[in-house]
Amino acid sequence: MESIKRNILLNPGPSTTTDTVKYAQVVPDICPREKEFAGLMDGLRQDLVKIVHGNPDEYTSVLFCGSGTINIDVCLNSLLPEGGKVLIVDNGAYSTRAREICEYYGLPFIDMKYPVDQRPDLDEVEKTLKENPDIALVHTTHNETGTGILNPIREIGELAHRYGAVFTVDTTSTYAMRPINVHEDNIDFCMASAQKGLMAFTGLSFIVGRRDIIEKSKDYPKRSYYCNLYMQYEYMEKTGEMHFTPPVQTIYATLQALKEYWAEGEEAKWARHTRVFNAINNGLDELGFRQVIKPEWRTGLVSSAIYPDDPNWSFEKVHDYCYERGFTIYPGKISTTNTFRLCALGAIDEDDIRDFFVVFKEALVTTGVQIPVKYKE
Numbered sequence: 585m586e587s588i589k590r591n592i593l594l595n596p597g598p599s600t601t602t603d604t605v606k607y608a609q610v611v612p613d614i615c616p617r618e619k620e621f622a623g624l625m626d627g628l629r630q631d632l633v634k635i636v637h638g639n640p641d642e643y644t645s646v647l648f649c650g651s652g653t654i655n656i657d658v659c660l661n662s663l664l665p666e667g668g669k670v671l672i673v674d675n676g677a678y679s680t681r682a683r684e685i686c687e688y689y690g691l692p693f694i695d696m697k698y699p700v701d702q703r704p705d706l707d708e709v710e711k712t713l714k715e716n717p718d719i720a721l722v723h724t725t726h727n728e729t730g731t732g733i734l735n736p737i738r739e740i741g742e743l744a745h746r747y748g749a750v751f752t753v754d755t756t757s758t759y760a761m762r763p764i765n766v767h768e769d770n771i772d773f774c775m776a777s778a779q780k781g782l783m784a785f786t787g788l789s790f791i792v793g794r795r796d797i798i799e800k801s802k803d804y805p806k807r808s809y810y811c812n813l814y815m816q817y818e819y820m821e822k823t824g825e826m827h828f829t830p831p832v833q834t835i836y837a838t839l840q841a842l843k844e845y846w847a848e849g850e851e852a853k854w855a856r857h858t859r860v861f862n863a864i865n866n867g868l869d870e871l872g873f874r875q876v877i878k879p880e881w882r883t884g885l886v887s888s889a890i891y892p893d894d895p896n897w898s899f900e901k902v903h904d905y906c907y908e909r910g911f912t913i914y915p916g917k918i919s920t921t922n923t924f925r926l927c928a929l930g931a932i933d934e935d936d937i938r939d940f941f942v943v944f945k946e947a948l949v950t951t952g953v954q955i956p957v958k959y960k961e
């Protein structure tokens with residue numbers, strides 16, 4: 585097996601993959617309607633529940649063909665009963681995406697908006713739940729990938745349940761990285777896709793959630809055909825197959841990625857991501873970069889650095905210099921502050937970050953940016 589040029593992706597997914605996962609896509613052609621393929625998907629669905637420690641009698645996983653946003657779409661449009669309202673606890677771009685989905689479907693919602701560098705106020709969340717007994721679904725984002733802030737999902741989930749609402753969490757950028765336990769974390773539904781924490785490829789997304797709630801949603805208003813959770817669940821339970829054509833090669837890669845996930849282990853994998861994250865923060869600190877999120881609120885996967893006030897600073901130039909040398913850095917996702925992001929996803933370790941900072945520093949020197957970087961105030 586020839587090794588493939590290794591790029592270090594510091595963007596928030598897709599992430600750097602192993603060659604074994606890349607090559608797992610190269611398989612004999614197969615029709616996904618064959619029993620052999622359905623058998624593979626059964627094991628895959630069980631593993632996806634196991635990663636978040638779900639009791640398989642209570643929790644199941646449902647697969648979709650699409651990027652991660654399809655999961656948010658499916659959860660919101662499928663799990664809201666007639667007359668119910670959605671509460672979005674929103675401190676970033678991904679929860680704002682949930683808001684836009686509600687708008688597109690015409691779902692009633694309350695958007696509890698917080699600044700992107702602040703955590704939600706739990707007393708306010710409780711007050712809103714108390715004053716709006718029609719809230720049937722509470723949604724938030726675990727790690728706001730736009731900034732790297734960690735939200736208190738366990739506490740929000742507890743409140744949602746106390747007031748009789750279903751709790752859906754966008755865990756796309758924590759799943760299979762930062763350990764999650766759906767029972768302890770009060771999660772009814774979480775979600776991710778194969779190209780993030782699992783270190784496989786785009787095309788396969790999945791929702792892990794409570795069977796009883798999915799069963800109940802059978803009678804909820806049908807707002808989408810392709811993106812209906814119950815329809816896909818029922819079809820998969822009955823036949824073992826996805827309703828429509830699955831992303832065949834991505835599924836083979838994901839199966840290999842799962843093997844590698846279990847071989848590395850939850851704890852060791854999280855320790856590796858933490859090493860990478862610490863190396864990123866140390867590197868940024870040494871160069872004098874400021875970050876948006878205070879250290880104690882960081883999820884430990886995304887660093888959001890603020891552009892220095894240096895006339896020579898050019899994200900594009902620094903990006904291109906690094907990109908040509910095999911390192912990808914990524915712009916921020918905050919409308920009020922200019923930032924760039926360095927993420928700790930993927931099959932990388934702290935040595936890769938050390939190598940990265942050699943190149944990154946060279947890029948700053950070459951483009952004439954003063955080191956340590958300067959800020960006006």
Ligand SMILES: *Cc1c(COP(=O)(O)O)cnc(C)c1O
Pocket residue numbers: 596597651652653654678725727728729754755756757777
């Ligand atoms: C990556 C990501 C998504 C999915 O984005 P796509 O562009 O659809 O893959 C959703 N939520 C969060 C928190 C993410 O990090």
